[in-house]
Amino acid sequence: MNRGVSFQIPNEYGNFLWRILQPVEIANYRWQTSGESYFVVEGELDDEELFHDYEIVEGAVFEQQLKTNQYYTIFVELKAFPYGKMVNQVNTYEEFADSDCELVLLIADNSYVSIYCKNKNIIEKLYFNALQHDFEDVQFITDENDTRTSLTV
Template identity: 45%
Template sequence: MKRGISFEIPNEYGTILREVLKPIDTTVFSWRIGNGESYIVVDDELDEALFSEDKKAIEGTELKKLLDNNKFYIVSADLQAYPKGGFTEIETYEDFIESHCELVLLVVDSCYFTIYCRNKETIELLYKNAADCGFEDIEYITEENDTRTRLSVW
């Protein structure tokens, strides 16, 4: 059974998070912002944090505006998409399955993306999108090859 996908992207400034999330209507979700380090890029220089440290959640419309109107650089990220409403603490894949969370996006070392997704059709769309974007080492995450013990970047 497919749990999600993983892939590598180039280590550069840009709009990669917007490109990765393209198959998803980000506006229909509330997004929990976990630990991470990412910056808005202004004049090819790192500027303020993409997600402020005091903000632990963002509505989908606000996330879309943020991603559509900025270049950014992501060192690490931990985002979780929920139907409008409350968040739950997710530490493992089993927690994810038992929660209302629809998607978990993890970025490590600026290049390594992992996406867990509840909806199987969305997994296929994310995989096709990653291939269309030219990302490398695209793989499905399955029960057999999932080595992750925690769904977090730290």
């Protein structure tokens, strides 16, 4: 069974989170954010962080932020919860499966992306979206090949 998709993005400034999440209705979720990512202003890395750890961001605001800014992602943990559902900590795949969280996006070491999603149609769309953006080493995460022990970076 497909759990999600993994791939590599270029280690450079850009709006890669926006590009990665294009198949997802970002505005339909509340996003729990964490990690280390910085805005890029006039081609230079800024001190201002893109996310604050464990902040909950409304989907429409989050979508606009990802779409209209340039940023540099180092480590990222994003967790999408539908409106009206409980936002809680999700640290393992089992916790994810039992929670209201519908999508987890992780970026490690600037480039290594793993996305877990409960909706099989969205998993396929994320896979083909990654191919369309020429991301590298695109593959499905399955029950058989998933070596991750936690959904954190």
